[in-house]
Amino acid sequence: MKRYSMNELQKNELRALLKHPVQWNCPLRSYTSFGIGGPADALVQVESVGELEKLFLFLVENQLNWRVIGRGTNLLVRDEGFAGIAIVLTGGFKEYECEVGEDAVYLKAGAGCSLTRLSGECAAQGFSGLEFTVGIPGTLGGAIFMNAGAWGGSISDVLLSLDVVNREGRKTYEREQLSFSYRKADTLVEHCVVVGAVLRLCQKKREEVEAVCRGYRERRNQLQPGGYGSAGSIFKNPEGHSAGRLIEASGLKGVMVGDAQVSEKHANFIINRGMASAGDVLDLIAHIQGKVEKDSGIKLDPEVHIL
Ligand SMILES: Cc1cc2nc3c(=O)[nH]c(=O)nc-3n(C[C@H](O)[C@H](O)[C@H](O)COP(=O)(O)OP(=O)(O)OC[C@H]3O[C@@H](n4cnc5c(N)ncnc54)[C@H](O)[C@@H]3O)c2cc1C
Known part of the structure; x- marks a missing residue:
């Protein structure tokens, strides 16, 4: 695989952009649920949209290859590694808040939030809509990028708006502007970093929501292997088939x-x-x-x- 090379000036510029130290030649196996994979040329942790905007500009200006890694639960990293910069969203990207409106509950969450945490905390408050995500071990950003789903539901069903960063800076898309398909987000999202989203949920009785979550968790435990690294389903279901x-x-x-x-x-x-x-x-x-x-x-x- 052709590896890019950054000169010392670029390396120093990258270091200066970020709060966290850059991890050069960083093995990615511990960033994936498979526990497999060679090194990225660099792994950077980014804490805020402002920091990410500057990083994005740097990547574009220097024509550097990049990829976001959520929790790496749908990723297979090749043994020779990734010739580019792996971006991990941390800090403010892990924050969320809920607003209870008259007819809905609005969950505003950063892309780095764990789905398990979001679904657990929503269930505990009786907020319904994310039950299907129980047992999907990724981040909200990864789930949106993949249009993750289970039991007939998918994340695009509850999405109200989406915040991304791309070469033009920060941008918000309303759900109607985006089309999602099976395990695929809109092409508008393809070359963007998903930074956060607003999800539309509804208020129900806590016991009801928790019971649905429990049912899904039990079915997963019955059906899926535990105890080994994996990336969930390895193939998409072909139309009309499993x-x-x-x-x-x-x-x-x-x-x-x-x-x-x-x-x-x-x-x-x-x-x-x-x-x-x-x-x-x-x-x-x-x-x-x-x-x-x-x-x-x-x-x-x-x-x-x-x-
Ligand atoms: C045991 C197990 C069970 C699973 N069950 C399901 C299931 O029922 N349904 C399902 O749909 N999936 C399932 N998965 C797969 C996986 O958990 C989901 O696809 C999840 O949404 C991926 O999120 P992630 O944060 O781990 O993304 P990653 O695996 O880190 O990344 C996946 C893709 O999204 C991109 N990406 C990640 N975050 C961002 C971001 N913020 N901005 C832009 N691009 C981004 C990455 O570059 C990559 O291309 C399962 C996986 C495991 C291991």
Whole structure:
């Protein structure tokens, strides 16, 4: 892989922009739920929109490759690493507040907030709308970028407005300006950093909301493998089909490449048995795609983002 190189002047400029020290040649495996991946040329932690705007300008002016890492729960980082700057949102991006209106509850949250935390705190107050996110281990920013969803709901269903930073600075989009599809945000969001959003929820009885969350949590525990690194569903469900059922029908449950294995519990999960490399996972993905296409004529499309 071609690696970019920053000269000393650029490195100093980058250091001077940020409150947190830059982590050069930073291994990304501890930033992903797979526990896999080589280093990013640099990893930077950003605390505020102002800091991010300056960073963005620097990246654009110097034509540097960048990518946001939320909680890395839908990411496979290649063994050779990421030739660019990995951006992690922290500080003010982890803050949220709720406003109870006459007919709705408005949750204003930073992109770095954990979905687990948001859904838990909303349930505890009887705010309904985020129950489907229980057990989705990412950040709000990652969930919006992926249009994450489960049990028939997706994050775009509750989105009211979205704040992003791009080369023009900070921008707000109303929900009507954006179109979302299955595990994909609008192309307008593609080259942006999602910095925060307002979600529209509603007030219900706390016990009702908590019961729904409990039900989803139990179903996940029954269906999904625990105890190993993974990135959730590895493939998108093809229209009218379940990727997991297709993989199972091809007899691939339990199949391993190196230390990467098709979960025995849920065929659409690849788990890291401990020492899997990204190469193992990519080879297993290719093997699954080949066998499923041969058996069913259907080409599976990865849901996981590959860096
Ligand atoms: C056990 C398990 C269960 C899961 N279950 C589900 C499920 O039921 N439904 C579902 O949809 N997903 C599921 N996932 C996948 C994953 O949790 C979601 O896709 C989640 O929304 C990703 O969020 P993240 O913060 O981890 O994003 P990351 O994995 O860090 O990033 C995903 C993509 O979004 C981009 N990105 C992240 N944050 C931002 C930002 N602020 N601005 C711009 N781009 C950004 C990244 O560059 C990357 O391309 C599961 C994963 C695991 C491990």
